[in-house]
Amino acid sequence: MTRRLLAVSCSAALLGICAAGGALHAQISSDRIVRASAEPDNWLTYSGDVYSRRHSPLTQITPANVKNLELQWVFQAQSLEKFEATPLAVDGVLYTVQPPNDIVALDGTTGRIFWTYSYKPSQQARPCCGRVNRGVAILGDRLFMGTIDGHLLAVDTKSGRPLWNVAVAGARAEAGYAITVAPQIVKDKLIIGPAGGDFGVRGFIAAFDPANGQELWRFNTVPGPGEAGHESWASDSWQHGGAAVWVTGSYDPELNLIYWGTGNPGPDFNGDKRGGDNLYSDSVVALDPDTGKLKWHFQFTPHDEFDYDSTQVPVLADIEWKGRPRKVMLWANRNGFWYVLDRATGEFLSGKPFAKVTWTESLDPRGRPMNVVKPTLEGTVVFPHLGGATNWYSPSYSPRTGLFYVSAWINTSATFSRRPAEYVEGRAFLGAFPTAADIGINGVPINRRLPEEGTGAIVALDPKTGEKRWEFSMTDITDAGVLTTASDLLFSGGREGFFYALDARTGAMLWKAPVGGIVQAAPMSYAIGNRQYVAIAAGNSLYGYALKQ
Amino acid sequence: MNVRWPVVRTAVATVAALFIGGPVFAQHSYTRSEIENGAHLYLGSCATCHGARGDMVRGVALMSGRFQRASTDEELVKIIISGIAGTAMPPNNYTDLEAGMIVAYLRGTAAGDSVTVTAGDSARGKMLFDGKGKCATCHSETSRTAPPLSDIGMLRRPLELEQSILDPSATLNTNYRFARAVTKTGTVVTGRLLNQSTFSVQMLDSAEKLRAFDRSSLREFTVVKTSPMPSSRGTLDTQEVADIVTYLTTLRGQR
Numbered sequence: 001m002t003r004r005l006l007a008v009s010c011s012a013a014l015l016g017i018c019a020a021g022g023a024l025h026a027q028i029s030s031d032r033i034v035r036a037s038a039e040p041d042n043w044l045t046y047s048g049d050v051y052s053r054r055h056s057p058l059t060q061i062t063p064a065n066v067k068n069l070e071l072q073w074v075f076q077a078q079s080l081e082k083f084e085a086t087p088l089a090v091d092g093v094l095y096t097v098q099p100p101n102d103i104v105a106l107d108g109t110t111g112r113i114f115w116t117y118s119y120k121p122s123q124q125a126r127p128c129c130g131r132v133n134r135g136v137a138i139l140g141d142r143l144f145m146g147t148i149d150g151h152l153l154a155v156d157t158k159s160g161r162p163l164w165n166v167a168v169a170g171a172r173a174e175a176g177y178a179i180t181v182a183p184q185i186v187k188d189k190l191i192i193g194p195a196g197g198d199f200g201v202r203g204f205i206a207a208f209d210p211a212n213g214q215e216l217w218r219f220n221t222v223p224g225p226g227e228a229g230h231e232s233w234a235s236d237s238w239q240h241g242g243a244a245v246w247v248t249g250s251y252d253p254e255l256n257l258i259y260w261g262t263g264n265p266g267p268d269f270n271g272d273k274r275g276g277d278n279l280y281s282d283s284v285v286a287l288d289p290d291t292g293k294l295k296w297h298f299q300f301t302p303h304d305e306f307d308y309d310s311t312q313v314p315v316l317a318d319i320e321w322k323g324r325p326r327k328v329m330l331w332a333n334r335n336g337f338w339y340v341l342d343r344a345t346g347e348f349l350s351g352k353p354f355a356k357v358t359w360t361e362s363l364d365p366r367g368r369p370m371n372v373v374k375p376t377l378e379g380t381v382v383f384p385h386l387g388g389a390t391n392w393y394s395p396s397y398s399p400r401t402g403l404f405y406v407s408a409w410i411n412t413s414a415t416f417s418r419r420p421a422e423y424v425e426g427r428a429f430l431g432a433f434p435t436a437a438d439i440g441i442n443g444v445p446i447n448r449r450l451p452e453e454g455t456g457a458i459v460a461l462d463p464k465t466g467e468k469r470w471e472f473s474m475t476d477i478t479d480a481g482v483l484t485t486a487s488d489l490l491f492s493g494g495r496e497g498f499f500y501a502l503d504a505r506t507g508a509m510l511w512k513a514p515v516g517g518i519v520q521a522a523p524m525s526y527a528i529g530n531r532q533y534v535a536i537a538a539g540n541s542l543y544g545y546a547l548k549q
Numbered sequence: 550m551n552v553r554w555p556v557v558r559t560a561v562a563t564v565a566a567l568f569i570g571g572p573v574f575a576q577h578s579y580t581r582s583e584i585e586n587g588a589h590l591y592l593g594s595c596a597t598c599h600g601a602r603g604d605m606v607r608g609v610a611l612m613s614g615r616f617q618r619a620s621t622d623e624e625l626v627k628i629i630i631s632g633i634a635g636t637a638m639p640p641n642n643y644t645d646l647e648a649g650m651i652v653a654y655l656r657g658t659a660a661g662d663s664v665t666v667t668a669g670d671s672a673r674g675k676m677l678f679d680g681k682g683k684c685a686t687c688h689s690e691t692s693r694t695a696p697p698l699s700d701i702g703m704l705r706r707p708l709e710l711e712q713s714i715l716d717p718s719a720t721l722n723t724n725y726r727f728a729r730a731v732t733k734t735g736t737v738v739t740g741r742l743l744n745q746s747t748f749s750v751q752m753l754d755s756a757e758k759l760r761a762f763d764r765s766s767l768r769e770f771t772v773v774k775t776s777p778m779p780s781s782r783g784t785l786d787t788q789e790v791a792d793i794v795t796y797l798t799t800l801r802g803q804r
Contacts, residue, residue, distance in 0.1 A: 081637065123632065126639035128597065174642070198597065421593060426642030428594035435601050443607050446744050448723050450772055474747045496746040512748070 027140045028090060030187050034253050041527040043089040046135050046182040047394060048483075048524060050251040051316040054396040056525035059487040060532035061547060066489060066501045066511045068548045072533065073111030075104070075542040082520055083537040085135040086182070086394070086481070088143075089526030090157070094535065095138065096542060100131035101147045103155055108528050111544055117160035122149035126426065127178035128198040134248070135182035137190065139210050146179025146192050152213055166213035168194065168206070175425050176201050182248045186258055186289040189216060193245035197263035197281075197309065200240030200429030205249075205260050205285070207292060217292030221245065221262045221280050228294070234275035240423045241274065242266035243281040247392045250314040252327065255344055257286045257295055259316070259329065263309035267421035268386075269375070269431030270305065277302040282310045284331065286346060296346035300333045302368065305375060306359055306416060307386040308335040315397045315404065316343060319463055330463055332395055332406040334388030337363065340463050352466050354459055355389035356411045358382055375416035379435070385412035385454065386434050387477075394481030394522035396490070401504050403469055404461045405482045405490055412436070412454030412477065445497035445518050447476040456494050458482060460507060470507035481522020483534070491534055493519025499536045499543065515543055579653035587654030590647060595629075598637065603655070606637075612658045613703045614801070625652045658706070669788070674796025677789050682781065684793065693757055694741050695778070696725055699802035710794045714785075717776035727777055728752060730762055731769035738762075742772060 028044060036042070036049040040057035047054045061069065077083055081099035087106075088095045093114065094106040101121055105114040125131070125148040136143045142154045142163060150171035154163040171177035176199025184191040186207075193205040203221035208214065222241035223229040233241060242265050249260035265274055265281035282301040287294055301308045315330040321340075328349065332338040336357035340349040348367030359382045360369035373382055393407040419432035437453040456478035460469040478494035485491075490504040499519060500512035517539015525534045533546045579587075592601065595611075603611030618633065619625045629648040632640035643651070678684045687695035701710070712719055728742040730750065740754035750770060752760045764770065781790060 123634055124640055126632070126641070130637050174640075419589070419593070424642055426640075428597055428641075430593050430597065432592045433594075433596040433601065445746070447746065448726050448742050448744065448772075450726075450774065475745050476747075496748075498746070498748070 028138045030139060030185055033139075033185055034251075041089070042091065043087070043524045043526050044138065045088070045185070046086055046137070046248040047250070047313055047522075050186075050253065052248070052250040052313045052394075053315060053317070053399070054313075054394050054481065054483050054522060054524075055398050056483065056485045058485055058525050058527055058532045060527070060530075061485065061489060061525075061534065062487040063489060063503050063510055065547060069501070069511055069513070069534070069545045070548050071513065071543060072109070072546050073544045075106055075111045075113070077104075077540045077542070078102075080540060082130045082132050083540055083542070084132045084180075084521050085537060086522050086524050087535055087542065088136060088138055089524065089535075090138060092528045093157075094526075094542075095136050095143055095157070096537070097133040097135055097145060099133055100125075101133055101145065103136055103143060103145055103160060105157070105160065106542075108526060108533060108544070109531075111542070115160040117155045117162065119145070119147055119151075119153065121147050121151075122173050124174040125149035125178055126173065126176055126199065127180060127195060128176075128428070132180050133182075134180060134246075137183035137185050139185045139190070142210060144183045144185075144190055144210065146181060146183060146194075148178045148180065149173035150177040150179060150194060152179065152183070152190070152192060152208060154210065154213065164213045166208075168192075169215060170204075171196075171201075175199065181246045184248050184251065184258065185210075186251050189289060191249070191258065191289065193221070193260070195244045195246035195263070197242035197244035197266055198268060198428055198430060199426065200242065200266040200423045201244055202239060202241055203244040203262060205245055205287065205292070207289070219285070219287055219292040219294065221283075221285065223279065229279035229297075232276040232279040234273065237274035237278075240266050240429060241278060241281065242268075242429075243278075243283075245311060246309075247311040247313055250316050250329075251289065252316055252343060255327070256288065256290070257343070258289045259284055259286050259314040259343065261310040261312050261314060261331075263311050264304055264307045267423075267429045267431045268305075268307045269416055269434065270418055270421050271303050272418075272420075274303075278304070282308055282335075284310060284314055284329070284341070284346075286343070298339075298341055298346045298348065298367065300331075300337070300339065300367075301335045303372075304335075306335070306382060308333065308359075308388060309391070310334065311392050312390065313392075313394050314343075315395055317397045317399070317404070317463065319402065321349065321464070328463065330395070330397060330404045330461075332390050332404070332408070332461070334384075334391050335359065335369075336384045336389035338404070338406065338461055339367065340466075350466050353389075354406065354461065354468065355408055356383040356413075357389070358413075359384075375418045377418050379415040379417040381413050381415050383411065383413045384409060385414045385436055386416070387412065391479070393479055396482040396484040398484040398486075398488070398504055400486060400488060401460075401484075402462065402464065403504065404463055405484060405504070406459050406461060407478045407480055407482055407492065407494075408457045408459050409477045410455045410457050410473070411452070443518070445476070445495055445516075447495065449476070451475070458490065458492055458502065458507070460504075472502055472507045472509070479518070479520035483523035483525060485525060491523040491525075491536070493523075493536060493538060495519075497538070499523070499538060499545075513545070515539065515541075517541070579657060583650050583653040584657045586647075587650035587652070587657075590643070590651050591654050594641065595651065603658075610704070611655050613700065614656065615703070622649065622652050622656070625655075669791035669793070669795030671792070671796045671799050673789075674792035674794070677785070677793050678796055682785060682789070682793055687778070693753055694725070696722055698797060699800055702798040702800040705797075707794050707798055710797050711790060713778075714781050714790055714793060717778035717780060718774075721774075721776055727773040729769070729771045729773065730767050732762070732766055733768050735768075
């Protein structure tokens with residue numbers, strides 16, 4: 001890692017543009033983003049690389065020395081909103097988002113602020129579940145951020161100076177469109193889409209020109225008249241069909257496909273007026289990034305009435321499947337099943353529950369749920385909880401262990417009641433919100449629940465065998481993402497207010513640190529000057545750890 | 550929710566009467582349909598963050614009848630429609646009439662209802678509460694192991710109160726769960742569970758001392774699934790239970 005930094009600095013010097021006393025590093029090209037694993041000091045995308053494995057090649061911190069990790073710095077956000085962003089790390093500088101929409105550039109060694117760009121979203125913004133943002137994207141010398149009032153904007157990486165700001169067409173804040181997701185960079189395009197599936201928006205994924213924010217293509221996640229899949233919506237229910245997006249997708253450069261997960265159909269808890277499968281809600285869609293054309297789709301929960309968004313991170317792995325190499329997609333879904341799909345074709349390879357599931361009896365050979373429960377007027381208890389057996393929490397895949405690591409809610413349930421829902425613009429479009437055990441995020445790490453009311457876990461799943469290899473249990477459920485490293489460490493957190501490291505091969509706890517607040521972001525790792533750091537947002541702060549020196 | 554709906558439908562008759570004269574209550578009465586429609590709107594939208602009982606947002610108890618940023622119905626309607634700038638409370642696309650229905654539901658729930666089978670007498674109820682019922686033994690204002698009841702009339706409806714008296718374990722208050730810990734040296738500690746994690750537990754023990762234990766120091770740790778409160782079945786008759794319920798509905802003090 002030191003070698004790479006030196007090489008960059010020297011090449012800059014040869015070009016005669018090296019600033020006195022500090023290196024001026026090369027701009028971030030889309031090729032660098034594709035080859036992110038070649039520069040492990042940096043963290044260039046939301047999930048670390050285009051394959052969304054959230055796996056760092058760095059190895060300085062090991063199972064043997066992780067006990068010597070110590071806090072190096074803390075950045076306290078000037079915000080009491082949920083802190084869900086993963087920072088980018090670029091040549092020693094961290095870029096993160098202080099919620100709701102302030103971009104902050106920090107020194108990765110001290111946590112000191114270089115600059116802050118503060119965007120004031122419209123008071124008409126109405127994100128369903130908190131004024132959150134999950135991070136920025138970088139291309140060239142520009143950072144890009146979506147905003148909770150449906151805007152997309154660019155700022156300069158060195159100064160935070162705003163460069164352009166566009167209202168994403170059709171994504172009107174007053175109608176419930178809110179962008180919370182970190183953008184995806186693919187070649188010369190910036191790809192993003194709006195949340196708002198609980199407000200009856202019509203979801204889409206769109207590409208924009210990083211130079212000026214001009215829209216280049218759009219894929220409607222709820223197909224309109226004349227578009228394939230439109231027949232899966234009864235009557236005019238497609239107009240408020242949801243299928244929004246709010247977790248960053250993945251990219252396979254060889255296949256030239258991007259993959260995004262989509263959210264619930266609207267209204268969430270009553271499908272009576274939207275008969276049909278409701279494509280492409282609760283699905284993964286594989287799109288050509290050049291045109292936005294659909295190559296294939298797989299719907300995890302057809303005609304969903306449980307709010308089982310498929311807004312999980314698509315994890316792309318190359319594994320041996322039944323004796324031969326196969327490019328697969330690993331997907332632990334909110335609906336309680338974890339899937340292995342062929343990512344070239346969308347073929348269903350396997351699907352197994354990783355928590356208690358009662359909403360369906362089982363999956364058929366093509367992965368379609370069978371004998372799905374219909375909630376009654378009086379209420380029907382269903383597993384998992386509407387929050388899911390997992391949710392938007394970043395999973396990780398380690399090519400070294402061959403395991404897929406997932407933050408899970410084990411054995412949670414809710415009572416779903418069938419109530420009518422009427423669409424009114426700008427109003428929640430749900431049906432009746434389900435009742436459940438005290439499981440909401442109250443902002444502080446307090447837990448008095450019984451084990452049978454649900455627990456949290458990190459589960460290690462083996463894609464080759466379909467087995468759960470180990471499970472690290474927590475008394476409280478977790479909204480924290482997972483990071484693995486090439487030294488076979490796993491980092492995560494949860495609602496209990498700890499940041500911790502496990503042995504990725506066994507699940508044994510190796511180290512933990514109290515962080516005071518609940519962890520609802522995902523860890524990342526970077527290096528500066530031959531020193532590896534691990535960063536995690538918890539409560540309202542971002543923490544940086546490294547080995548004692 | 551399936552418990553709440555029938556109660557809401559019968560609540561209206563007394564809501565107007567309960568509101569009269571109280572500064573924390575509404576300035577006018579509500580019709581049955583207003584409250585029903587308000588419940589529908591609340592459960593389909595507000596409950597997403599606030600929860601079905603209105604207590605899921607820290608520091609906010611919507612069913613209590615007390616609000617940090619509003620005292621009048623008009624102020625509440627404005628907040629529902631416009632949101633609260635700088636907070637997670639978003640604007641909502643409701644008409645004044647619809648927002649007023651939500652207010653009616655919240656006010657109506659706070660005011661309680663009169664669906665107990667037997668009419669009770671508040672004065673007799675207070676005597677039973679302090680005396681034969683032995684309620685005050687634990688539910689005093691200074692108690693640290695049982696919830697104070699000085700505002701219970703705003704938080705729970707009569708049917709819920711009656712159920713708690715007759716069947717205390719049916720719906721446990723998760724803030725008042727009890728636990729039993731046995732250390733590796735054999736010491737048994739019982740008390741109120743204040744917090745727990747994978748690594749430690751925090752309790753108020755039976756001597757009312759704040760205690761924290763590493764789980765690794767415990768041989769056994771069990772959360773008690775039943776309420777320590779005894780049922781009044783067999784000790785209080787139907788009329789006496791109704792009297793206590795009626796007394797409790799009058800308790801509307803400060804939180």
